[in-house]
Amino acid sequence: MISQDxxxxxxxxxxxxRSNLDFLKPMFPKDFTNYNILIINQxxxxxxxxxxxxxxxxxxxxxxxxxxxxxxxxxxxxGDICLLADDDIKYVENFDNIIKNAFNTNKNFDVLTFMMSxxxxxxxxxxxxxxxxxxxxxxKANSVTIAFKNHKVIETKIKFDTNFGLGSIFEIAEEFIWLxxxxxxxLKIGFIPxxxxxxxxxxxxxxxxxxxxxxxxxxxxxxxSKRFAYLKLIRYLILMLKKQQIKPNEFVKKHRIxxxxxxxxxxxxxxxxx
Numbered sequence: 001m002i003s004q005d006x007x008x009x010x011x012x013x014x015x016x017x018r019s020n021l022d023f024l025k026p027m028f029p030k031d032f033t034n035y036n037i038l039i040i041n042q043x044x045x046x047x048x049x050x051x052x053x054x055x056x057x058x059x060x061x062x063x064x065x066x067x068x069x070x071x072x073x074x075x076x077x078x079g080d081i082c083l084l085a086d087d088d089i090k091y092v093e094n095f096d097n098i099i100k101n102a103f104n105t106n107k108n109f110d111v112l113t114f115m116m117s118x119x120x121x122x123x124x125x126x127x128x129x130x131x132x133x134x135x136x137x138x139x140k141a142n143s144v145t146i147a148f149k150n151h152k153v154i155e156t157k158i159k160f161d162t163n164f165g166l167g168s169i170f171e172i173a174e175e176f177i178w179l180x181x182x183x184x185x186x187l188k189i190g191f192i193p194x195x196x197x198x199x200x201x202x203x204x205x206x207x208x209x210x211x212x213x214x215x216x217x218x219x220x221x222x223x224x225s226k227r228f229a230y231l232k233l234i235r236y237l238i239l240m241l242k243k244q245q246i247k248p249n250e251f252v253k254k255h256r257i258x259x260x261x262x263x264x265x266x267x268x269x270x271x272x273x274x
Contacts, residue, residue, distance in 0.1 A: 007080050007081060007100050007103065007104065008036060008078075008079045008080045008081065009035075009036060009079055009080070009081045009082075009083060009096050009099060009147075010036040010037070010038055010077055010078055010079025010082050010083070011035055011036065011037045011038070011082075011083045011085050012038050012040070012070075012073035012074075012077055012082055012083065012084055012085060013037060013038070013039045013040065013073075013086070014040050014042075014066055014069040014070060014073065014084075014085070014086055014087070015039060015040070015042070015086075015087040016041065016042045016043065017041070017042070017043050017044075018041050018043070018049045018087075019049060020049070021039075021049075021051060021056065023087055024056075026090060027085075027087070027089060027090055027091060028090075028091055029091055029092065029093045029094070029095070032056070033053055033055070035056075035096065036055045036056075036078075036079055037055065037056045038057045038058075038059070038073055038076060038078075039051070039056070039057065039058045039059070040059050040061055040069040040070075040072050040073050041058060041060050042061050042062075042063060042064060042065075042069055043060050043061070043062070045062060048060040057076075059072060059073075059076060065162060065165060065166070065167035065168045066160075066165040066166040066167055066168070066174060067159075067160035067161060067162045067163075067164060067165035067167075067168055067174045068160075068162055068167075070143075070160045070165075070174070071159045071162070074153065074154075077150050078150075079150055080149070080150060081099060081100065081103055081147055081148070081149060082147065082148055082150050082153075083099060083144075083146070083147045084143050084144055084146045084147075084175075085144055086143070086144055088200070089116075089144050089198065089199050090119070090198045090199075091196065091197050091198075092195055092196055092197065092198065095196040095197065098114070098192075098194055099112070099114070099147050099196060102114075102147075102192045102194070106192070108188055109132075109188045109189065109190035110152040110153075110182075110187040110188050110189070111146065111147070111148040111149070111152075111153075111179070111182060111187055111188070111189040112146075112147050112148070112189075112190050112191070112192050113133070113140075113141040113142075113145050113146050113179075113190070113192070114145040114147070114192050114194055114195065114196040114197070115127055115145060115192075115193060115194060115195045115196070116142050116144065116145050116195065116197050116198065116199055117195050117197075118198060118199065118200060118201040119198050119200065119201075120201075122201065123195075124142060124199065125140060125142075127140055127191070128140055128191070129191070129193055130191065131190055132188070132189070132190055132191070133179075133183065133189040133190065134183075135180060135183065137191070138176055138179045138180055138183065141175060141176070141179055142199075143174070143175035144197050144199065145196060145197060146175065148182075152187055153182065153187075156181075156182060156185045156187065158178065158181045158182055158185060159178075160174050160175075160177070160178050161174060161177045163219070163265070163268060164177055164216065164220075169219075169264075169265075169268070170212075170215060170216035170219045170220070170261070170265070171212045172212070172213060172216045172217075173216055173217070173220050176220075177223070180224075208240055208243065209240045209243075209245030209246035209250075209254065211254075211257050214236075214237070214240075214254055214257050214258045214261070215257055215258065215261035216261070217233075217236055217258070218233050218236075218257075218258035218259070218261040218262045218265075219261050219262060219264075219265040221233055221236075221262070222265050229262050230259070230262065233255065233258040233262065234255070236258075237251060237255055237258070240254070
């Protein structure tokens with residue numbers, strides 16, 4: 001077993017249009033220079049971000065999209081353990097040791113997900129407390145709570161699906177797709193019921209009936225259920241009706257959005273085959 005002191009942790013931060021490192025200050029419980037960080041800064045030519053610290057690396061990218069940012073981070077990560085990160089979060093005290101200790105005491109796991117709360121301590125969601133993830137429980141994982149053994153992920157060659165995630169065609173579910181692919185590749189994915197990060201309150205349930213979420217979910221239904229996606233879309237919209245996320249007079253419009261998203265995603269997949 002690698003000792004906690006020897007195990008290196010690298011934080012992979014996706015951000016955009018940064019001109020200096022000041023955004024790191026509120027993210028960490030200690031001075032940010034105490035941590036190994038890889039920053040993927042999506043920007044424009046002539047507006048690149050730089051770092052004078054050896055342990056804080058910066059890669060400027062001229063592409064757009066969160067999944068493309070994540071993939072560039074995966075390609076260039078150096079840590080034994082890597083942690084996915086965004087630029088609007090705040091880590092709790094001792095978060096790095098919580099992660100290292102979790103991998104040292106759960107050495108059979110290749111990927112671990114943790115918990116997230118808001119700044120008042122309210123958990124981001126109702127977590128399933130089972131120790132080992134299955135396909136269904138992976139949906140509970142927030143991207144910024146995912147840590148992984150770098151060499152194990154490298155071996156799989158699995159990347160984020162660039163059709164999903166902020167800045168992509170379908171704006172959610174990129175972390176679920178990535179984790180599910182890792183799970184299918186037989187990586188062991190575990191859950192640690194400890195909060196490592198805080199994020200402003202944002203209930204995904206409040207946006208379940210939005211056009212962008214419906215479109216992304218519809219595409220996701222097709223990705224994994226193919227012809228049954230249309231049925232799953234109807235079931236999802238009925239659920240959104242019951243939860244008052246959409247109004248009865250919106251049902252036809254929302255169904256059309258999901259239906260069109262499925263068909264558009266089918267075209268995307270077909271074009272990749274040709």
